[in-house]
Amino acid sequence: MRSREAMYLYLFIAPGLLGMILFHLAPMIVSFGLSFSEYEITSPPEFVGFQNYHRMLFVDELVGKSLSVTAVYAVVGVPIRLFLQLFIAMLLNRQLAGIRIFRAILYFPSVVAGVAIALGWILLLNPTYGAVNHLLWELFGIIGPRWLNSTQWVIPGLLLMSLWGIGPGIVINLAGLQGISAELYEAAEIDGAGSFRKFLHITLPMMSPILMFNLVMGIVSNFQIFTQAYVMTSGGPANSSLFFVLYLYRNAFEFFKMGYASALAWLLFAIILIMTLAVFRSSPLWVYYEAKRERT
Amino acid sequence: MNLGSANFTAERRLELRLVRRRRRLRTLVIYTLLIILSIIALLPVMWMVAISLTPLNKVFQYPPRLIPDPLSLTGYHEAVTLFPFYRYFLNTSLMTAARVIGTVFSASLVAYGFARYDGPFKEVLFVFILTPIFLPEQVTLIPLFVGYTRLGWIDTYNPLVLPAFFGGSAVYIFLLRQFFMTIPTDLDDAARIDGASEFAIYWRIILPLAKPALATVAIFTFMASWNDFLGPLIYLTSKEKLPLSVGLSRFLGESGTTLWNSLMAAAVLTVLPPILLFVFAQKYIMQGIAITGGGAKG
Numbered sequence: 001m002r003s004r005e006a007m008y009l010y011l012f013i014a015p016g017l018l019g020m021i022l023f024h025l026a027p028m029i030v031s032f033g034l035s036f037s038e039y040e041i042t043s044p045p046e047f048v049g050f051q052n053y054h055r056m057l058f059v060d061e062l063v064g065k066s067l068s069v070t071a072v073y074a075v076v077g078v079p080i081r082l083f084l085q086l087f088i089a090m091l092l093n094r095q096l097a098g099i100r101i102f103r104a105i106l107y108f109p110s111v112v113a114g115v116a117i118a119l120g121w122i123l124l125l126n127p128t129y130g131a132v133n134h135l136l137w138e139l140f141g142i143i144g145p146r147w148l149n150s151t152q153w154v155i156p157g158l159l160l161m162s163l164w165g166i167g168p169g170i171v172i173n174l175a176g177l178q179g180i181s182a183e184l185y186e187a188a189e190i191d192g193a194g195s196f197r198k199f200l201h202i203t204l205p206m207m208s209p210i211l212m213f214n215l216v217m218g219i220v221s222n223f224q225i226f227t228q229a230y231v232m233t234s235g236g237p238a239n240s241s242l243f244f245v246l247y248l249y250r251n252a253f254e255f256f257k258m259g260y261a262s263a264l265a266w267l268l269f270a271i272i273l274i275m276t277l278a279v280f281r282s283s284p285l286w287v288y289y290e291a292k293r294e295r296t
Numbered sequence: 297m298n299l300g301s302a303n304f305t306a307e308r309r310l311e312l313r314l315v316r317r318r319r320r321l322r323t324l325v326i327y328t329l330l331i332i333l334s335i336i337a338l339l340p341v342m343w344m345v346a347i348s349l350t351p352l353n354k355v356f357q358y359p360p361r362l363i364p365d366p367l368s369l370t371g372y373h374e375a376v377t378l379f380p381f382y383r384y385f386l387n388t389s390l391m392t393a394a395r396v397i398g399t400v401f402s403a404s405l406v407a408y409g410f411a412r413y414d415g416p417f418k419e420v421l422f423v424f425i426l427t428p429i430f431l432p433e434q435v436t437l438i439p440l441f442v443g444y445t446r447l448g449w450i451d452t453y454n455p456l457v458l459p460a461f462f463g464g465s466a467v468y469i470f471l472l473r474q475f476f477m478t479i480p481t482d483l484d485d486a487a488r489i490d491g492a493s494e495f496a497i498y499w500r501i502i503l504p505l506a507k508p509a510l511a512t513v514a515i516f517t518f519m520a521s522w523n524d525f526l527g528p529l530i531y532l533t534s535k536e537k538l539p540l541s542v543g544l545s546r547f548l549g550e551s552g553t554t555l556w557n558s559l560m561a562a563a564v565l566t567v568l569p570p571i572l573l574f575v576f577a578q579k580y581i582m583q584g585i586a587i588t589g590g591g592a593k594g
């Protein structure tokens with residue numbers, strides 16, 4: 001009976017197991033091998049030792065450039081988005097008439113993702129005729145920058161656009177806020193705590209695991225930015241929006257340097273892994289976990 | 297004594313009134329903020345719709361207008377003639393349908409196995425199957441491309457569709473397993489006594505009970521597949537096989553710098569199905585994000 005049960009287990013999970021091996025494990029092993037080879041598809045791969053890694057780390061200036069573009073985008077963008085997500089979730093976490101409609105509207109921009117909306121943003125950020133600069137002028141009297149056409153403003157432009165994609169983060173924060181027991185706030189009120197102190201001493205610690213989760217996901221997804229850069233700027237002007245994955249894509253699918261691109265992919269993997277581990281390692285310092293967790 | 301308590305109640309009443317007034321003020325501030333944020337949230341798409349309805353010679357005009365004058369449907373006409381919208385729409389729909397079916401079926405199969413049966417190495421295998429959640433897809437991209445090239449699968453839908461039939465995204469296996477574990481096993485046992493096969497239990501009992509979770513998986517797979525860009529960009533080469541995402545970006549390259557109204561019309565038509573899905577299935581989307589943490593990939 002036990003062996004029959006085990007047989008059913010393996011039978012049912014077989015597709016997933018096979019998929020994991022075929023589409024993830026085997027390619028990873030091959031990728032690791034390729035990263036030590038020169039391979040341009042037409043001729044068989046040739047082992048070159050650490051040559052790709054040497055070139056990537058010490059010779060190719062565009063690696064450093066694309067890493068710094070990506071890092072700046074992540075370091076500036078992730079905290080802003082974390083803050084906005086929490087702020088908007090707190091606004092939405094109230095029993096007010098029509099609150100469901102507001103929740104839907106504020107999530108809505110995240111539904112329209114991908115290339116279609118990127119095209120729209122090319123127009124919105126047009127320096128002369130775009131809505132963004134028009135509003136800056138009408139509302140604040142500011143002459144807007146040249147956004148995507150400027151080496152200085154292209155990253156801020158893409159960051160601005162990314163703020164419209166925080167819907168999932170808002171929903172996660174909202175779910176977290178709804179999980180905080182009202183008793184905690186009531187007890188704090190009896191002790192005479194004001195709104196700010198309640199936020200600082202209850203909301204923030206209780207939300208810290210969720211903030212950490214969003215921080216990790218934010219870092220991981222920001223290091224993988226591709227579509228916007230490919231469609232909206234092609235990495236320009238003058239490589240000022242050459243995100244790391246765009247550079248990886250070019251090496252692999254435009255220059256057909258599969259070996260070198262594999263080395264770049266492993267560098268990306270290493271960076272994401274290190275940053276994720278750093279967040280997890282530092283978490284005991286700032287993340288508050290309830291000692292007693294009830295299973296839901 | 298009496299005087300004291302009267303004073304007390306008067307004071308208390310005043311305090312209550314102040315609290316109430318402060319609360320009303322706060323509500324007003326919150327509504328104002330929410331309305332401003334809502335306008336900001338909707339503006340980009342409203343703007344795209346406006347441009348799509350503007351005649352070409354008025355696209356670059358100052359000041360920009362949210363309500364075009366005169367209204368023009370030329371953009372939409374060109375979006376379905378100059379741009380092969382219907383063809384790309386069909387390609388995207390077929391690719392998406394195949395991925396949704398594959399993911400819902402295979403992910404639920406695997407999840408059912410993990411939720412209901414026991415055997416050696418079960419825990420290890422579960423972790424093993426879930427690891428792709430943490431791997432950046434760029435690492436496997438190149439070897440997969442090389443492999444598909446060897447198989448002669450470049451410019452076919454196989455590389456885009458087939459992985460969905462092998463468990464799809466690991467996040468969904470996790471989500472479905474969590475859901476299946478909440479379904480009591482009494483029903484399984486009753487069916488077993490009646491002579492139902494294990495597959496029949498999965499198919500006739502578990503799946504119908506898990507409809508909300510399956511709907512969530514289907515919706516997320518739909519959204520991810522509809523917007524997928526990198527996959528089709530790499531694996532498809534013939535123009536007539538492209539999905540909307542890559543088609544749109546090509547259209548921009550070919551004619552976009554001039555035909556902005558048609559480009560926006562095509563973009564608006566492209567985002568229409570996800571918007572409709574959101575309107576009708578909002579509940580599942582919101583719940584799904586709260587459960588999976590929104591980290592679902594195609």
